Amino acid sequence: MAETDIKKGLAGVVVDTTAVSKVNPETNSLLYRGYPVQELAASCSFEQVALLLWNGELPSDDELAEFTAFERAHRALSPELKQVIDALPDTCHPMDVCRTAASVLGAQDPTAEHSSKEANLAKAKSLLAAMPAVVAYDQRRRRGQELVEPREDLGYSANFLWMTFGEEAAQPVVDAFNVSMILYAEHSFNASTFTARVITSTLSDLHSAVVGAIGALKGPLHGGANEAVMHTFDEIGIRQEETAEEAEARAKAWMDDALAQKKKVMGFGHRVYKNGDSRVPTMKAALDAMIEHYDRPEVLGLYNGLEKSMGEAKNIKPNLDYPAGPAYHLMGFDTPTFTPLFVASRISGWTAHIMEQLEANALIRPLSEYNGPDERHLS
Numbered sequence: 001m002a003e004t005d006i007k008k009g010l011a012g013v014v015v016d017t018t019a020v021s022k023v024n025p026e027t028n029s030l031l032y033r034g035y036p037v038q039e040l041a042a043s044c045s046f047e048q049v050a051l052l053l054w055n056g057e058l059p060s061d062d063e064l065a066e067f068t069a070f071e072r073a074h075r076a077l078s079p080e081l082k083q084v085i086d087a088l089p090d091t092c093h094p095m096d097v098c099r100t101a102a103s104v105l106g107a108q109d110p111t112a113e114h115s116s117k118e119a120n121l122a123k124a125k126s127l128l129a130a131m132p133a134v135v136a137y138d139q140r141r142r143r144g145q146e147l148v149e150p151r152e153d154l155g156y157s158a159n160f161l162w163m164t165f166g167e168e169a170a171q172p173v174v175d176a177f178n179v180s181m182i183l184y185a186e187h188s189f190n191a192s193t194f195t196a197r198v199i200t201s202t203l204s205d206l207h208s209a210v211v212g213a214i215g216a217l218k219g220p221l222h223g224g225a226n227e228a229v230m231h232t233f234d235e236i237g238i239r240q241e242e243t244a245e246e247a248e249a250r251a252k253a254w255m256d257d258a259l260a261q262k263k264k265v266m267g268f269g270h271r272v273y274k275n276g277d278s279r280v281p282t283m284k285a286a287l288d289a290m291i292e293h294y295d296r297p298e299v300l301g302l303y304n305g306l307e308k309s310m311g312e313a314k315n316i317k318p319n320l321d322y323p324a325g326p327a328y329h330l331m332g333f334d335t336p337t338f339t340p341l342f343v344a345s346r347i348s349g350w351t352a353h354i355m356e357q358l359e360a361n362a363l364i365r366p367l368s369e370y371n372g373p374d375e376r377h378l379s
């Protein structure tokens, strides 16, 4: 019998078309609906980018104003959802809280089972508006702090930071956070988006697909890597009294040792990009801005040390999670909150893909090659 050509991990397999984004490892570029993500990060708000991903075009002023009003009106955590979050142990992972919250929001939505484009777009907008309060409140309750109500006079990013920290963030911090939200928003058929598409392909509902996607994003080979990067920094030790050079030397030694032990170091490598992640330079610039804003040169030393050592030893480049982790740390987020921040952003891309899947749906059901025991019988 001819051997089946099995593509483990679906590596290199093209399973469908998409008009949402184009990841091109040859040119090291990422386009959202045709626009280079770097250009969007330089001049757009996350709200504009979400509308671009959903609608295929950047919004007009009126469309943006309409969505902005909607988003600001749907930010508050409902008392029922707050009660559910409060019932969860603060020892559980914040991604479990996000996953539960997305499920509750689906159960509370009277249109949850409606799957028209209009109904799904409305659900996508509501989820995008609601998730920051979940992420922000969860971090606060773990710190023993009270809920901070949203502010309608602030944009998405400024309000997210406000609800998390209870004070207005400085403009450079808001800008860096907005950049991170834009860069995390969409990345074609990554594992979590593909999960969302698989669930959608059964004609299940949008919230179920998002819940599944959150589960897929949690793993350290995917979104969980931004959290894992910070664990690496912590393991090496962040010493504020150190110079960048001293920190770099210690980070290099740590990486040499980790690679000698054949460890996988999270925040490096990518299934599609083999020559560097197109988003890293933009996120690294945002990290640099945070290092300057908070005057933390030793963080740059650690960053450079790990990157150089991994480059020299294995020529493996950082992915987006590598600069995003320390940037979120400097902004003041707790490490387990990092991947929920990714969720808040990626809801835009996931839901764009859910709507696209439904436009030309085919049940996703690949084949497998059986390698268990030959047929046998009970007697």
Ligand SMILES: CC(=O)SCCNC(=O)CCNC(=O)[C@H](O)C(C)(C)COP(=O)(O)OP(=O)(O)OC[C@H]1O[C@@H](n2cnc3c(N)ncnc32)[C@H](O)[C@@H]1OP(=O)(O)O
Binding pocket: 009, 220, 221, 222, 223, 225, 263, 264, 265, 266, 267, 268, 269, 270, 271, 272, 314, 316, 319, 320, 321
């Ligand atoms: C936003 C995102 O989701 S970006 C991805 C975030 N994930 C991470 O940062 C996790 C760490 N990175 C990895 O595990 C991988 O690079 C992946 C899973 C992202 C991509 O992996 P794949 O394309 O399947 O490549 P694979 O894991 O087979 O790696 C190929 C080789 O590079 C090595 N390698 C890849 N990434 C790393 C890494 N981060 N650290 C050390 N070695 C690595 C592998 O050990 C393997 O070496 P080998 O051929 O000697 O066995």
Ligand SMILES: O=C([O-])CC(=O)C(=O)O
Binding pocket: 184, 186, 187, 189, 190, 191, 222, 271, 272, 319, 320
């Ligand atoms: O594309 C991938 O495999 C992972 C990734 O970078 C993302 O989802 O942003």
